[in-house]
Amino acid sequence: MSLQEHLYMNLVQDKRYLYFLEGLKNTLIITFFALLIGVALGFVIGMIRSTYDRTGKGKIANGICQFYLTIMRGTPAVIQLMIFYYCIFTSRIFSGVFVGIIAFGLNSAAYVAEIIRSGIMSIPKGQMEAGRSLGFSYGETMRYIIMPQAVRNVLPAIFNEFIVLIKETAVAGYVAVQDLTKAGDIVRSRTYDSWTPLLTVALIYLILTMFFSFLEKKMEEAFQRKERG
Amino acid sequence: MAEVLIKVEHLHKKFKNQEVLHDISVEIHKGDVISIIGPSGSGKSTFLRCLNALESPTKGDIIFEGQSVLRSKNVDVLRQKMGMVFQQFNLFPHMSILDNLTLGPRKLLKKSKEEAEEKAMALLKRVGLEDKAGQFPLQLSGGQQQRVAIVRALAMEPDVMLFDEPTSALDPEMVGEVLQVMRDLAEEKMTMVVVTHEMGFAREVSNRVLFLEDGYFITEAAPEDFFYHCENERVQSFLSKVL
Numbered sequence: 001m002s003l004q005e006h007l008y009m010n011l012v013q014d015k016r017y018l019y020f021l022e023g024l025k026n027t028l029i030i031t032f033f034a035l036l037i038g039v040a041l042g043f044v045i046g047m048i049r050s051t052y053d054r055t056g057k058g059k060i061a062n063g064i065c066q067f068y069l070t071i072m073r074g075t076p077a078v079i080q081l082m083i084f085y086y087c088i089f090t091s092r093i094f095s096g097v098f099v100g101i102i103a104f105g106l107n108s109a110a111y112v113a114e115i116i117r118s119g120i121m122s123i124p125k126g127q128m129e130a131g132r133s134l135g136f137s138y139g140e141t142m143r144y145i146i147m148p149q150a151v152r153n154v155l156p157a158i159f160n161e162f163i164v165l166i167k168e169t170a171v172a173g174y175v176a177v178q179d180l181t182k183a184g185d186i187v188r189s190r191t192y193d194s195w196t197p198l199l200t201v202a203l204i205y206l207i208l209t210m211f212f213s214f215l216e217k218k219m220e221e222a223f224q225r226k227e228r229g
Numbered sequence: 230m231a232e233v234l235i236k237v238e239h240l241h242k243k244f245k246n247q248e249v250l251h252d253i254s255v256e257i258h259k260g261d262v263i264s265i266i267g268p269s270g271s272g273k274s275t276f277l278r279c280l281n282a283l284e285s286p287t288k289g290d291i292i293f294e295g296q297s298v299l300r301s302k303n304v305d306v307l308r309q310k311m312g313m314v315f316q317q318f319n320l321f322p323h324m325s326i327l328d329n330l331t332l333g334p335r336k337l338l339k340k341s342k343e344e345a346e347e348k349a350m351a352l353l354k355r356v357g358l359e360d361k362a363g364q365f366p367l368q369l370s371g372g373q374q375q376r377v378a379i380v381r382a383l384a385m386e387p388d389v390m391l392f393d394e395p396t397s398a399l400d401p402e403m404v405g406e407v408l409q410v411m412r413d414l415a416e417e418k419m420t421m422v423v424v425t426h427e428m429g430f431a432r433e434v435s436n437r438v439l440f441l442e443d444g445y446f447i448t449e450a451a452p453e454d455f456f457y458h459c460e461n462e463r464v465q466s467f468l469s470k471v472l
Contacts, residue, residue: 129283130319134333134385135309144332149323 010196016187023183024204030100030179031166037105038165039158042112045069047142049113050120054128055138065113072110078171080107085175096177100169108165115157119150152223159216163209170205180204231258234389234420235280240289242275242444249275250286253446255439257389257422262415264431264452265424267441268467273424276441277393280422281311294388309337312382316394318374320366326353326377327362330384338385345384352380356410372403376410383414390414392423428471432456440464 001009011017045065052062072080081103089099123146131141151158173182184201188194235257242250249272257263265273278284280291282298291298293307301307321329330349334340340348353359356376358369366374375395382390392411396404408430415421415434425431431438431452438455440447440463448461456472459465 124317124319126315126317126319127321130313130315130321132283132305133281133308133311133313133315133391134382135305135337136333137305140336144336145321149321152323 006193006196009191010187010193010200014190016190019178019183019187020180020200020204023178023180023201026097026172026177027166027169027180027208029097030104030169030172030177033101034104034108034165034169035162037101038108038112038161041106041109043116045109045113046116046120049117051138053117053121054125069110069113072107073114077104077107077168078174081171081175096172096175099175100172100177100179104165104169104172107168108161111161111164112158115154115161116150118157119154120146122153123149155216155220155223159212162212166208166212167205231260233257234259234261234294235422236292237280238290238292240276240279240291241287242272242279242284243287248444250279250444251446252289253441254289255446255449257420259388259420260418261437262419262421262435263423263437263439264435265422265439265441266426266428266431266467267447270443271441272444273441274393277391277422277424280391281308281313283313309333309385310388312385312387312390314375314378314382314390314392314395316398318366318371318378318398320374320378320381322366325363325365326358326369329366329377330381333381333385349380349384352383353377355413356380370403371399372406375399375403375407379407379410379414389420389422392421392425394424394426396425396427426471428456440467442467 011020045068048058048061048065052058081100084103085094085096085099089102127145127149128138128141131145132138136144169179170181172179173185178186180201184197187197191197233256237253237255237257240250240253241248253276265276267273275284279286280293280298282291282304286299290300293311296307298304298307320326321332324332327346327349330352331340331342331345334345334348335342338345350359350362353362356379358373358376358380361369361373361377366377369377379390379395395411396407399407404427408427411421411423411430412434421435423430423435433452435452437449438452439449440455440461442463447463448455448459450459455464456468459468
């Protein structure tokens with residue numbers, strides 16, 4: 001068979017491109033919302049943890065967060081996903097996509113939290129003291145002075161986490177989600193052709209992660225560190 | 230005698246089991262320029278940082294303009310009236326010089342952008358840095374950064390300025406320009422509390438010298454008496470090393 005015939009059979013025949021489109025859609029939906037949950041929750045946890053590290057306040061909250069991080073980072077994401085789908089959200093009014101968003105979001109939050117914490121801890125103590133001495137509250141100093149610098153410092157690590165997340169969603173097929181990976185697998189089982197559907201899927205993931213890298217570069221340029229002299 | 234601005238009452242400070250300040254009481258009057266001197270590790274900086282509650286004392290109280298700094302519900306508002314200058318300048322590196330000066334006045338004093346910037350430019354001009362307004366802190370020399378840090382504190386229109394070894398991190402040739410700004414401030418009758426190793430400044434500019442050693446408030450005197458007529462053994466031993 002020629003390359004054209006391979007492509008025709010795997011993508012066009014029986015409208016098989018629809019599998020890939022549907023899969024891409026689900027992968028993007030899960031990634032996007034999981035990313036929102038991960039960043040939002042990760043920020044909160046990262047703040048709680050660094051506040052404890054720096055001031056000793058919020059011992060109990062910090063303990064809870066630490067426990068959460070230990071569990072989330074210490075077990076495979078695919079197991080967490082299956083626990084959410086088969087043990088917790090057992091009612092099937094919860095779709096696999098929904099459960100995927102929750103599971104991957106909560107998992108990613110653990111990693112984002114530690115990135116944010118390291119970013120905050122990388123800012124010298126004097127910055128907080130300078131902010132407080134002007135009369136800003138702890139929260140205001142965080143907002144105007146610490147976080148803008150911290151986020152800038154951890155931008156590469158955050159984007160790395162985004163890229164990990166989008167690839168991690170490839171296991172969503174375990175809970176009956178027809179994501180991009182699953183789509184490739186379905187097509188492969190129909191056409192008995194391995195190369196074309198899997199390379200197609202790989203290429204799409206590659207384009208998605210390259211988009212994230214592009215976004216990162218643009219953001220870093222926008223944040224151009226003039227202050228570095 | 231001038232009005233009492235800050236009253237320090239029986240201040241104690243412990244870090245873990247180490248007592249860094251022992252029962253310090255002192256009154257700071259409006260217009261005072263106080264130099265706090267003493268050997269390294271004597272608790273000078275800790276004392277200064279207690280004044281605006283950057284450190285919380287273990288015992289005692291600090292009354293600023295009639296209000297307890299330590300028991301105040303809103304220490305942030307009190308701090309607006311107490312400018313502070315640090316050894317390491319602590320300018321905000323992600324903001325331009327102008328933004329460093331206007332952040333506080335805009336967000337805390339609710340000044341308009343125009344008003345805050347006009348005041349900031351006037352302050353920069355005063356320390357000869359009006360041409361640096363658009364630059365970023367790390368593009369400036371240490372001496373320039375410290376002058377900006379001083380006017381950043383002044384932009385909040387404080388009633389007292391606290392200086393924590395403002396010239397200790399500077400190259401020698403930059404010390405003079407920062408001290409000059411502080412001299413000018415003293416001449417304008419700003420109340421200042423200065424932790425310093427600059428004996429020249431203590432002698433020529435301040436009206437009171439406080440001597441701390443090992444966390445004890447050993448003595449206080451007018452600079453003339455302190456440097457030339459002090460009979461305290463510990464002071465003499467210290468002065469013999471630094472002069």
